[in-house]
Amino acid sequence: MLDACDHRSEDTLRVEDPPLLTGAGAFIDDLGTPPGTLHAAILRAPHAHALIEGIDVGEALTLPGVSAVLTGDDVRRLSRPLMVGVKAPIEAWPLAVGKVRYAGEPVAVVVAESRYVAEDALDLIHVSYRRLPPVMDPERALADDAPALHERLDSNLASERHFRYGDPEAAFARAAHEVAITVRYPRNAVTPIETYGVVAQYDPHEDAYDVLANFQGPFSIHAVLSRALDVPGNRLRLRTPPDSGGSFGIKQGVFPYIVLMALAARVAGAPVKWIEDRLEHLTASVSATNRVATLRAAVEADGRVTALDLDQIEDVGACLRAPEPATLYRMHGNYTGAYAIPNLAIRNRLVMTNKTPTGLNRGFGGPQMYFALERLMRRIALELGLDPLDVIRRNLIPADAFPYTTASGAQYDSGDYQTAVATALEDGGYAALLERREAARAEGRLYGIGLAAVVEPSVSNMGYLSTALTPEERAKAGPKNGAQAAATIDLDPTGAVSVQLDSVPQGQGHRTVAARLVADILGIDPNTVRVIAEFDTAKDAWSIAAGNYSSRFAAASVGAVKIAAERLRDRLARIAATQLNAPAEAVVFEDGRIFAEGNPDNAVPFARVASASHWAPGTLPDGMAEAIRETAFWTPPELAAPTPEDGINSSLCHAFIFDFCGIEIDRTTGQVHVDRYVTMHDCGRVLHAGMVEGQIRGAYANAIGATFYEEYAYGDDGAFLAGTFADYPVPTAMEVSDPLILHIETPSPVTPTGAKGVGEGNCMSTPVCLANGVADALGSEADLVLPLSPARLMPLIGGEEPQPPAGAAPRPEPASGGRTLTGSGSAQVAASPQDVWEMLLDPQTLKSIIPGCHAVEEVAPHIFRADVTLGVGPVKGRYIARVALRDLDPPNSVLLEGEVNGALGTGGGTGHVTLTPAEGGTTLAYRYEAEVGGKVASVGGRLLDGAAKIVIGQFFEALGRQAGGAKPGLLARLFGGRS
């Protein structure tokens, strides 16, 4: 079955591995830098939405070791906005210009002699913000009264398009049933373990930039970059390091930082290096889109779906950043999934909210789409009383229908879904799993089976994005299509072979696969072929599709390598033919020798023929071009531009996946145990079994994270809450189970090797397969929202919670989102209400009772500004607090409104204080609500509640002390002589 891999075991070893295993890898931060390289650190917004009223960098610039500080003004002066993919007045900058639109947005860049000093200087930059209400929910962002993120656009709707294929209205009118589902897909990302890195240089004489970055492509972004830097493309040399510590799409998102560091290098007059830290990465690198999708299906009595209607709201975050809205349109040809559904209606709305801008992420649009579609298929089965497996099988595209054109225009190149499903059920032990479920349920256990069928597209059509434009807009802009892949093969004067790839590998072993392929074609030892994977836009052959995304390597990049190798072989065959006195067609390449078929004893060494064009060009056959370097470009003709009817073959290849799982939910803890997981893949020809398995296992583990653990969570106030690996729980070896991987092969007729992409499928299929399993176990069709944490599942298992015991004090329920810090308390103060009242209004008293207060001034009547050190335990930070007293009712009650700002974050809140006369003094009661943002919210969320309680408690304790200070006798009584 895996005949392409039927090699000796040492052939399957990766050439990439020995350096990586011995610590000799060459990742961006491992490489030497040009002399005089300075280091950058980035100041980031603590607010989700705020106007920048001023930035004071004076103090930062005086810190020894600091060379430059870059702000939005510099960026606006030296560059142009990043291009946006739809026609809308949205300005995307790599650094906030005038306004911040998400927590963590870059606001200033410090360039200094070391990262340490640069970070010191960040603490010395003073930014004044005017906070604006944030918009976090994509549906609420569409409301008429929602604050608009971009002033020149009245609303937060960046684009809306309606599509109609076939006759969906008629199908719905005829249908026996209509089944609908609404799905909210959250934010997450397959965050790689290596963060972003950029080393940038600027040459003022040539007005040219030279940037090394662990960018992964697509290199269509190069055009965005050079335009932003306002130079022709040939003045932006973009290089990648030899090794990259994983990407999964995420390292596409380094590109705004390429602009930023290029500008920093220009301003600083020196090379600048920036290595993103983990907190920056989780907070603000890039996220997959979150999406609200409502799907309706027109269904026949037997479960056959005749039409689908999709209403999708895609949340792209604070601005539409290239290549968005690609997440939505990448799957445009595939919205009917693996099913023969002829009628389709789609409404797509792109919405901006105060969250990190989105971009590439493994699965790219697939997880969002299939979560909705495959949850719908299960719901159809339930509503019609059918077996979910039957509903899937009845709707699958028939094997004899390939190549199959979907309603929205994708051409599914090959497949035999029925055989794949049948094989999976048989070899994966589905019958036994059904019995297992029955046995578990008989014991009262919560056991469920989930299913998912998915078509995994690969090799993106560079024209699919233009589907976001109307046909008229497209006509005006000119057609976009294709997916140019490039490869270069060199023969050097010793006859040795080098290969240059355009695939920018991120750890997938591309060099190994390419070396083997070229060696096979040229009949030489793979170990003698050197494959260069680092990328250089100034010297390599490349086009806009270059890069590591849409699983394009096996199908496209390898295809270009194959074409280049075959062209070289053909030319070498002609050279050899003259020496061997044989026709070129009869020349055989084998074991490093070249000979005429049937006459292996009369052979010439490969190296002699391969070097002949260098040493003896005069001996080449007449009219023949030299065989020194061959560059092949290959673009599949199948990837045409969108049709005027909005049909689009959004990807070249379409692999098929059928997954099923058995899961059990622990009634005691709500935790889900994946008991069995079977994943059947048809990814066409398998080029390297070990690497294909690696891709599947990796995507499966990523999907386990997305399903149960990971979320880029925000508070309603816009604070980002998952800034550490403790708060963004990437699963470990304890959480990831071992799936059974099965294959069938239906080779792709449209790729040079017959291979299709395989790297993303389980990110699409596994979350929904597991969620369907959870739904089956729960026996409920409750809307399941990822991640399926035990805290979310527990109420679905246990039903109503046991009541609190009689007489227990009711607990205030926290505000929605659970992010607001609330508390209340009271204190007895040994002073009259009037005395306490006066203390609260007196700066000098406030100074002595506010915990950690260095100074207080009354900046306006009843408005105070305080310089305070706040914190608990070792966690301390210095803040500027502004407190306004409102609704004064002397000496009975007052409302305090406050805001604190500091390097660790920001906070805002209100406190309501009442004073009541009591025996021996005053009862002072308080109630507060506060919200905290910035760094401390994203890394220390767990600590905040306790910290707030402590700080506020300290305040009132001090107030009591202060009051008692005037009457020492009372103090002693009240506090028992303590303190």
Next chain:
Amino acid sequence: MTTLAATETHTVRVRLNGRAVEGRATPRMLLTDFLRHELHATGTHVGCEHGVCGACTIRIDGALARSCLAYAVQVDGATIETVESLAPERGRLSVLQTAFQRHHALQCGFCTAGILMSLDTLLGAEPDAGEDRIREVLAGHLCRCTGYQPIIRAALDAAARLREGDADA
């Protein structure tokens, strides 16, 4: 016993992978930065700088350590072993490293340095470690590429070979 001033650099001497070496560090310099940028031992990688991802795991005086949670001045006089110490000689691989290659237990290789240090330490101390124990030790590391199972297989394979006395695969 003197206080090392925050603003100055101080000489830090360590035995790194069998060799006596020294470099300069301010007190706040992370051990990761010292190893990588002062001593140019870049095999140890930095993934989170808060002690969770495990990429920077090394051995200090024989015990596992997250080098991002240590400062260079703390290890003055210590013996340090990093991923660069694992191969028996240049151009060869250890039993564990070979098993990693054979089982495709790495893809991008970024987290691998730390994982190798943990597993090398485990197999040295507990040659009979089984799958559960390996999984538990591996849980101190994050890997995004492999799905972990190939790493567990590699470790089990290496453990078996080491028990059989296979010195370098």
Next chain:
Amino acid sequence: MKPAPFDYLRADDISAALSALHDAGEDARVLAGGQSLGAMLNMRLAKPSLLIDIMHIEALGAIREEKAALVIPACVTQEALLRRSDLHPLLAKALPWTGHVQTRARGTVCGSIAHADPSAELPLCLALLGGEVSIRSRRKRRTVQAADFFRGMMLTDLRPGEMIEAVRIPLARKNQRFAFTEIGRRHGDFAIVAVAAMREGDTLRLTVGGVNDTPAIREWATLDTADIPDALNDLAWSLDARDDLHATARYRRDLMRNLGRIVIEEVSS
């Protein structure tokens, strides 16, 4: 993510550490294994002016038994204690939940106590077992009961100039039975809820971590099997369960009821 500048002192003996701590006052921090402090320093959540490294103080390096108690001085790592898990059955059950092999190898027992994270296992154990914290300053020694030592989220009874010299844990008696379990998001994470139980005769003692700002302790002189659900429900509602990123208040109460039952059954069987 680099720390703010700090001075560094490697103390060779405890008196040197204590006088430096005395001189520097509140701005100094004791650095032991650094597994909690290091992350806070790197994120600049903490910016001490001086770190006093105590890990080279030989006198604080070895576990000893003293008057029916286990004395664990400040430099003993969690891994070192785990290797001697024969010394106490509860520690044998709880320590594997503490971080990971790699953090236990450097993280100290006393450091975890001093850090006073309400989700951590060691404070919970210390509270359940009625352990004591031996505290020293330059001039004074004092001993504080675990229940009095933990004052709040990352707040302890330690005053400026003081450090923990050791913790003392009463050795298990023959008639005592122990159980421990917890739920975190992932293996090795901070607990959402952790519970430890001890039974001695009819007396049942339970501590809960991860809910209140300090380990919560309940003791029942007798608890009939039939009353366990109500007792645990009372406990669940009496604590300050709140929502956060990882769990809801309701889930925390569910875990207190369900994990509570598990540990009580374990010590009662």
